[in-house]
């Protein structure tokens with residue numbers, strides 16, 4: 001598309017088609033479409049994604065040897081400008097289906113492919129663990145290099161409450177704002193520092209990836225607004241970690 005304001009959002013549904021979480025995603029999709037967004041729902045149950053076998057080859061040789069639909073899901077997510085990540089609470093956390101996807105994205109922590117894209121988290125629950133589950137999903141998207149931009153939580157007794165604008169405003173705002181206006185949190189800066197140390201000291205296979213992007217010399221993945229205190233704190237943290245970790249090659 002030529003239109004600079006054209007934005008594509010993919011919403012990952014890790015639950016039933018037409019369940020509670022789907023209903024929230026559908027309402028959200030209507031709101032985002034009204035804001036000029038091309039909204040697409042990706043139902044994980046339509047994809048065959050194998051469990052991670054634990055070989056760590058995605059990290060050590062940069063490639064997963066499994067033949068399944070993971071690559072199709074990755075292509076949809078990398079092709080989107082923003083992602084809505086959703087899960088009902090299952091046994092206190094995300095659905096198994098979403099956890100299987102998370103496990104397969106292990107290398108994205110080291111060589112992130114979704115950097116700078118905003119993420120909106122959606123969780124539904126009968127009553128418990130919504131905050132815990134949303135926090136876990138938020139940590140995961142930070143690991144992917146994304147920018148957490150809001151959370152929508154619904155319990156059984158609040159399912160019928162209409163979405164309010166302030167639940168998705170920040171996400172739309174980020175979607176249409178340049179990266180230079182983003183303000184990463186300390187958690188994002190610390191995560192970046194940890195992965196930078198791994199890339200420069202432990203996983204030689206990642207060193208080039210990080211250097212190619214200039215991340216070895218920058219405080220974050222891209223130029224953005226970092227407050228002075230956060231900048232100093234994350235720099236000190238990075239330097240301490242860098243000098244503590246011995247250079248070895250695990251790749």
Ligand SMILES: Cc1cc2nc3c(=O)[nH]c(=O)nc-3n(C[C@H](O)[C@H](O)[C@H](O)COP(=O)(O)O)c2cc1C
Nearest residue numbers: 015019020021088089090091092124125126127128
């Ligand atoms: C296997 C399973 C486990 C669940 N575990 C929890 C739980 O730990 N806490 C809770 O409050 N609700 C739990 N629920 C209820 C769901 O989180 C809730 O009904 C949710 O809105 C379902 O979303 P869905 O219709 O999109 O599947 C569970 C439901 C299922 C099917």
